Amino acid sequence: MPDFKSELLQGTLDLLILRTLSGGDMHGWGIAQRIQLLSRDAFVVNQGSLYPALHRLEAQGWIEAEWGVSENNRQAKFYGLTRTGKKQLVDETEYWARFTAAVGFVLKPE
Amino acid sequence: MNPFRPLRTLFRRDAAEQELNRELQFHLEKETESNVRAGLSPEEAHLDALRSFGGVAQVQEEVRDAWGVRFFDNLRQDLGYGLRGLRRNPGFALIVILTLGLGIGANTAIFSVVHGVLLRPLAYSAPERLYQVEQASRAASMHGSFGFSYSDLEDYRKRTHSFTGLAEYHSMWFILLGRPEPERVQTGVVSANFFGLLGVKPILGRDFSAEDDNPGAPAVLLLSNEYWKRSFGGDPGVVGQVFQMNDKPHTVIGVLPPLPAYPNSDNVFMPTCACPFRGSDAARTQRPFRIISNVIGRLADGVSAEQAGSDLKRVATELCGDLPNDYQADTGYTAKMTSLSEAFTGNARTPLFVLLATAGFVLLIACANVANLTLARLVQRDRELAVRAAMGAGRARIFRQLLTENLLLSLLGGLAGFGLAAAGLKLLTQYTGRFLPNTGEITLNIPVLLFTLVVSVLTGLFFGSRPALPATEKLIDALKEGTRGTTGGRSRLRALLVVAQVAVSVPLLVGAGLAARSVVNLQQADPGIRTDKIISANIDLNFTRYDTAEKRRDFWFRAIATAEALPAAQSVAVTGREALSGLVNFLAPFTIQGRPAANASDVTQASITVVNESYFSTVGQPLLRGRIFNSGDNAEGVKVMIINQSLASRYWPGEDPVGKNVSFDNGQTWRPIVGVVANVRQQLDRDAVDEFYAPLRRASILSASVVVRTAGDPATLVRDLREALRKTDPQQPVTRIQTMEQARGIALLPYRLTATLLGLFATLALVITVAGIGGVLAFSVSQRTQEIGIRMALGASRTDVLWMVLRQGLLLVAAGLACGTIAAVMLSRLMTTVLYGVPASDPFTYLAVVAILLAVAVLACLVPARRATAINPIIALRAA
Numbered sequence: 001m002p003d004f005k006s007e008l009l010q011g012t013l014d015l016l017i018l019r020t021l022s023g024g025d026m027h028g029w030g031i032a033q034r035i036q037l038l039s040r041d042a043f044v045v046n047q048g049s050l051y052p053a054l055h056r057l058e059a060q061g062w063i064e065a066e067w068g069v070s071e072n073n074r075q076a077k078f079y080g081l082t083r084t085g086k087k088q089l090v091d092e093t094e095y096w097a098r099f100t101a102a103v104g105f106v107l108k109p110e
Numbered sequence: 111m112n113p114f115r116p117l118r119t120l121f122r123r124d125a126a127e128q129e130l131n132r133e134l135q136f137h138l139e140k141e142t143e144s145n146v147r148a149g150l151s152p153e154e155a156h157l158d159a160l161r162s163f164g165g166v167a168q169v170q171e172e173v174r175d176a177w178g179v180r181f182f183d184n185l186r187q188d189l190g191y192g193l194r195g196l197r198r199n200p201g202f203a204l205i206v207i208l209t210l211g212l213g214i215g216a217n218t219a220i221f222s223v224v225h226g227v228l229l230r231p232l233a234y235s236a237p238e239r240l241y242q243v244e245q246a247s248r249a250a251s252m253h254g255s256f257g258f259s260y261s262d263l264e265d266y267r268k269r270t271h272s273f274t275g276l277a278e279y280h281s282m283w284f285i286l287l288g289r290p291e292p293e294r295v296q297t298g299v300v301s302a303n304f305f306g307l308l309g310v311k312p313i314l315g316r317d318f319s320a321e322d323d324n325p326g327a328p329a330v331l332l333l334s335n336e337y338w339k340r341s342f343g344g345d346p347g348v349v350g351q352v353f354q355m356n357d358k359p360h361t362v363i364g365v366l367p368p369l370p371a372y373p374n375s376d377n378v379f380m381p382t383c384a385c386p387f388r389g390s391d392a393a394r395t396q397r398p399f400r401i402i403s404n405v406i407g408r409l410a411d412g413v414s415a416e417q418a419g420s421d422l423k424r425v426a427t428e429l430c431g432d433l434p435n436d437y438q439a440d441t442g443y444t445a446k447m448t449s450l451s452e453a454f455t456g457n458a459r460t461p462l463f464v465l466l467a468t469a470g471f472v473l474l475i476a477c478a479n480v481a482n483l484t485l486a487r488l489v490q491r492d493r494e495l496a497v498r499a500a501m502g503a504g505r506a507r508i509f510r511q512l513l514t515e516n517l518l519l520s521l522l523g524g525l526a527g528f529g530l531a532a533a534g535l536k537l538l539t540q541y542t543g544r545f546l547p548n549t550g551e552i553t554l555n556i557p558v559l560l561f562t563l564v565v566s567v568l569t570g571l572f573f574g575s576r577p578a579l580p581a582t583e584k585l586i587d588a589l590k591e592g593t594r595g596t597t598g599g600r601s602r603l604r605a606l607l608v609v610a611q612v613a614v615s616v617p618l619l620v621g622a623g624l625a626a627r628s629v630v631n632l633q634q635a636d637p638g639i640r641t642d643k644i645i646s647a648n649i650d651l652n653f654t655r656y657d658t659a660e661k662r663r664d665f666w667f668r669a670i671a672t673a674e675a676l677p678a679a680q681s682v683a684v685t686g687r688e689a690l691s692g693l694v695n696f697l698a699p700f701t702i703q704g705r706p707a708a709n710a711s712d713v714t715q716a717s718i719t720v721v722n723e724s725y726f727s728t729v730g731q732p733l734l735r736g737r738i739f740n741s742g743d744n745a746e747g748v749k750v751m752i753i754n755q756s757l758a759s760r761y762w763p764g765e766d767p768v769g770k771n772v773s774f775d776n777g778q779t780w781r782p783i784v785g786v787v788a789n790v791r792q793q794l795d796r797d798a799v800d801e802f803y804a805p806l807r808r809a810s811i812l813s814a815s816v817v818v819r820t821a822g823d824p825a826t827l828v829r830d831l832r833e834a835l836r837k838t839d840p841q842q843p844v845t846r847i848q849t850m851e852q853a854r855g856i857a858l859l860p861y862r863l864t865a866t867l868l869g870l871f872a873t874l875a876l877v878i879t880v881a882g883i884g885g886v887l888a889f890s891v892s893q894r895t896q897e898i899g900i901r902m903a904l905g906a907s908r909t910d911v912l913w914m915v916l917r918q919g920l921l922l923v924a925a926g927l928a929c930g931t932i933a934a935v936m937l938s939r940l941m942t943t944v945l946y947g948v949p950a951s952d953p954f955t956y957l958a959v960v961a962i963l964l965a966v967a968v969l970a971c972l973v974p975a976r977r978a979t980a981i982n983p984i985i986a987l988r989a990a
Binding site: 027028029033047048051052053055056059067070072073074076077078083 | 130132133134136137139140141143144162163164165168169173175176177178202524
């Protein structure tokens with residue numbers, strides 16, 4: 001299986017973060033683990049792009065952060081989807097589906 | 111994205127940074143924990159976590175980018191850096207801020223006037239559709255255009271199709287009774303549609319209605335806002351009150367909103383039928399009764415100004431054809447119109463734009479100087495900039511930092527300028543009040559503030575972009591010892607800036623010089639009378655007490671007698687209008703016996719001034735022909751007239767007018783001309799107009815001046831004269847008392863102020879330019895120390911070195927003078943209308959300006975040139 005690590009496009013990471021958070025609030029480390037798990041280790045999220053992405057999404061108002069207590073009883077910053085974030089997730093998922101379908105049509109052998 | 115989020119982050123910046131640290135710290139801990147669970151030793155687990163995370167500082171930077179605060183970070187850094195730099199170099203900062211402050215302040219002040227007066231829309235509805243309609247003919251003695259009679263106006267009302275209506279106006283002084291003191295009020299006499307046409311609604315009460323303007327209707331008044339506030343304390347109860355004016359009760363029906371003083375600054379307004387002159391049968395029926403001074407029209411919907419203009423021309427031509435006795439084509443009779451905004455500011459437009467352009471030039475020169483200073487400073491800062499470049503600052507980043515510094519300086523300069531403008535505004539408002547109706551609107555308001563801000567920023571960008579930044583490689587070169595690689599291009603730029611400064615200074619100095627010559631010319635202008643040692647007191651008689659011609663005459667002659675009793679009085683006279691007062695009399699139409707009756711296109715009209723027999727000798731107005739009035743020219747005698755030279759040569763060229771008869775009532779009575787006197791100017795800067803003089807002994811005037819020629823200084827007579835007049839009638843106040851020289855000074859004031867302002871600006875420009883020349887040369891000398899040292903070591907004498915430096919400076923000045931003179935020749939033509947008695951191309955002024963600039967330039971060059979000769983070759987060479 002090819003390693004996508006270096007090829008994760010910015011928009012893709014945003015979509016993955018939004019999708020991951022649709023299951024419930026999570027802290028940054030948890031999001032990275034979850035993406036890695038769900039992608040069956042295909043995506044190893046680079047922290048160097050994860051945190052800027054989280055802060056960017058927050059600045060755009062799609063996710064919001066709150067300090068809470070983690071599973072190991074420590075202060076952690078939990079991210080959750082906002083209402084516009086949920087709408088954005090729907091839009092982006094739809095867009096992604098159309099995009100991959102279109103790429104699929106092009107690549108499908110005649 | 112919420113645009114305010116970056117700002118919010120900015121304000122809780124420390125908290126945000128701490129939170130980010132804690133967040134990343136938490137991540138690392140979780141990662142370490144997970145590594146330990148995978149079987150690594152705690153130490154290894156921590157290291158591996160750090161490794162997999164990558165550069166923490168980089169992540170932090172990128173997150174900050176995501177916050178959108180990078181821009182503010184840099185700005186804060188640049189500002190802090192710039193402020194530190196300025197504090198290290200306070201002399202530089204002070205000079206730059208002052209120079210820019212003067213430039214920006216001058217512009218702000220002038221702009222506030224231009225904005226308040228020329229740019230702001232008039233307080234009427236759709237003012238751009240309002241036009242002033244005028245009749246003009248070559249025969250008219252006043253400026254080519256003349257007033258309307260009611261018959262003229264009716265012709266135009268019936269025949270034009272381009273206007274929703276034509277409104278009429280003229281202004282007179284009446285006395286209003288019913289207040290504690292009789293008040294003399296300036297009264298606008300208008301047709302009932304006047305305010306409706308302008309789109310002005312009374313703030314209290316009602317507007318005039320058509321019924322108010324029917325002959326015999328009860329007289330009504332509208333009060334101007336200013337008069338209502340001043341005399342009635344803004345009391346709304348004034349509506350409905352009744353006052354006596356012209357022996358008739360007048361009811362106040364309303365109060366107007368604040369309006370520009372156009373066409374005059376009237377206290378009250380009345381409909382035409384209430385005016386004893388305009389309401390008379392003569393005014394309604396006689397065509398030469400041209401009492402209406404202003405006719406205003408509003409363009410009908412869908413009619414363009416061009417269409418209306420040609421409509422007026424068509425009507426004028428038509429009238430000449432249909433009523434050839436009233437309108438004569440061969441005199442070039444026509445009708446034209448001027449937009450109200452132009453009619454408003456006609457006199458002020460040129461001086462204001464000249465001043466605005468001048469202020470703009472001063473700012474340009476100031477900018478050039480600051481650019482020069484910045485360039486010089488940049489050379490000294492090469493090393494510093496190179497270090498910054500070597501440490502990784504990009505070219506753009508360095509440029510941005512320099513720009514921030516410049517903007518900081520220009521904004522500080524703008525602040526200083528705004529302060530200067532605020533300080534000078536009162537003076538300017540008084541100045542423009544001399545020729546403008548709406549100076550009340552001049553304030554430092556938001557648009558003016560914005561203007562200052564924009565000018566400041568543009569200034570910063572202008573002188574900030576000039577100091578061309580050297581390429582980064584060259585910057586790094588500067589780090590190498592003893593290199594001066596980057597200065598060549600900049601010296602050329604600096605030299606060019608000096609040429610530009612000199613070039614811009616020339617038109618400024620020429621403008622100031624021309625204005626100053628105008629003032630001198632006006633001061634020397636001969637008004638036609640001897641203005642020294644004359645004092646005059648103006649009195650408006652209360653006409654309820656002085657209700658007959660006998661009583662009035664009696665007062666004036668008693669006043670003459672009491673004033674003559676004053677020891678200092680040499681000669682005393684009475685005149686209905688003072689010379690040099692600037693007031694233009696009502697123009698009376700007249701007919702000449704034996705000539706065809708006057709008609710519309712051949713307007714025979716002239717002003718009439720009532721004087722007593724001693725007037726001409728008192729003021730020193732020479733008699734040219736015939737005789738002066740004498741005591742026989744009284745109520746029982748023949749009505750005789752004296753005319754001035756201007757009237758004589760216009761109507762009796764090559765003939766003796768003495769003995770000819772004129773009539774002011776269409777030939778019912780004839781008055782012989784008994785004498786011709788020399789011309790006297792009523793306005794110092796205008797030629798004399800046609801004038802009649804009538805004898806006081808058979809006139810009946812309410813307002814006149816007692817004129818006294820004194821042996822000594824007339825100013826010392828103020829109290830005595832006032833006292834003498836009080837003795838004549840203790841209840842009769844003196845309106846105004848002044849010496850003729852004071853009157854002359856007032857007439858000169860607009861010219862003097864223009865000259866003063868231009869002179870101030872030009873001096874400012876000269877000082878800045880000279881500082882610029884001196885600065886450039888001094889810098890060049892300091893850069894060339896070694897070269898000069900070598901030249902001297904090789905045998906160059908001190909004189910050679912002196913000349914070398916001088917030549918360098920004077921070449922720049924000469925180039926600037928050449929360009930500047932060409933610019934001045936083109937620009938000064940625009941000043942023609944604000945000049946008096948001096949052509950815009952006056953060679954004397956140009957020569958003087960060139961000489962002055964050359965002289966101060968030589969002085970400015972001598973200082974650095976002498977420093978160059980003082981260079982000790984041995985020390986200079988050793989330093990290399």
